Amino acid sequence: MKFLKSVLGILRNNKDAYDNGNSDSSGHTARTKSLPDLAAIVLKAPKGKTHLFATGQAGFIIKSTGGQLLAVDLYLSTGEKQFKGDNGFKRLLPVILQPDALHFDIVICTHPHFDHFDTGSVPVFLKNKTTKLLCSTDCKKLIRKLRMANNKEQIQYVMPGNRIVSGDFEISFVNCDHGAGAPDAVGVVVKVDGKTIYEAGDTCLRLDRISEIPQPLDVLIAPINGAYGNMNETECALLAEALHPKVTVPCHYGMFASHHGDVGLFYEIMKEKRLPLLIMQQGEQLIL
Numbered sequence: 001m002k003f004l005k006s007v008l009g010i011l012r013n014n015k016d017a018y019d020n021g022n023s024d025s026s027g028h029t030a031r032t033k034s035l036p037d038l039a040a041i042v043l044k045a046p047k048g049k050t051h052l053f054a055t056g057q058a059g060f061i062i063k064s065t066g067g068q069l070l071a072v073d074l075y076l077s078t079g080e081k082q083f084k085g086d087n088g089f090k091r092l093l094p095v096i097l098q099p100d101a102l103h104f105d106i107v108i109c110t111h112p113h114f115d116h117f118d119t120g121s122v123p124v125f126l127k128n129k130t131t132k133l134l135c136s137t138d139c140k141k142l143i144r145k146l147r148m149a150n151n152k153e154q155i156q157y158v159m160p161g162n163r164i165v166s167g168d169f170e171i172s173f174v175n176c177d178h179g180a181g182a183p184d185a186v187g188v189v190v191k192v193d194g195k196t197i198y199e200a201g202d203t204c205l206r207l208d209r210i211s212e213i214p215q216p217l218d219v220l221i222a223p224i225n226g227a228y229g230n231m232n233e234t235e236c237a238l239l240a241e242a243l244h245p246k247v248t249v250p251c252h253y254g255m256f257a258s259h260h261g262d263v264g265l266f267y268e269i270m271k272e273k274r275l276p277l278l279i280m281q282q283g284e285q286l287i288l
């Protein structure tokens with residue numbers, strides 16, 4: 001109940017982060033939207049509570065009650081490298097966090113695709129010499145390309161079945177089926193402060209392997225874009241139905257036209273199935 005209240009209260013709580021109400025001389029209120037400064041929002045989030053923040057695409061940040069930060073699949077580049085004149089790969093969501101603005105305790109990259117292992121950001125995250133990078137084994141090539149192969153203290157390769165306890169976080173890597181394009185991709189289950197958050201990663205629907213996912217779940221985060229081997233809106237709802245988390249947060253839509261993903265359709269499907277969902281704005285904060 002407390003959790004549901006928290007979900008319901010989010011839009012109200014986050015209003016300040018988005019809106020600047022400016023009254024003109026006629027008394028009309030012009031509402032202009034300013035970009036959320038995610039670093040400021042994360043730093044301001046009080047200790048003593050568990051926070052989840054959405055950064056766009058499949059990127060999420062978890063802040064523990066102790067103030068430790070874990071990031072999954074942050075894509076913070078402007079997208080110029082991908083665009084190359086192809087509108088399908090034009091970055092459509094703004095960059096709301098600079099890679100050097102926060103000190104992460106743990107950074108996870110579920111697979112080496114550019115929107116999950118952001119080559120412009122990962123070396124910056126690790127500059128402080130204490131941040132740990134946990135990435136799928138097929139990220140090795142990128143690590144070599146970035147000349148980080150010798151950094152064995154900060155970088156660890158992971159595969160489904162691995163469990164890592166670090167600081168406030170207990171991280172289990174689980175199966176993920178992203179096809180031949182990223183055969184070693186992983187899903188992530190994070191236990192923190194007694195809460196369980198499952199980030200499915202880029203994956204198709206594998207109900208046959210559902211028993212490998214720890215339950216019960218507080219939050220399920222999963223793609224809905226139905227392209228490049230990912231679940232579509234209907235399949236993500238089927239996963240939510242099978243796992244019955246307290247809330248499902250859709251991701252992997254709105255960033256690139258070529259990636260597809262209709263969050264309106266997902267909303268309709270979840271509503272019809274009477275399954276709890278939270279559609280998170282970029283920069284929005286869920287208090288668990």
Ligand SMILES: [Zn+2]
Pocket residue numbers: 058113115116202252
């Ligand atoms: Zn992706």
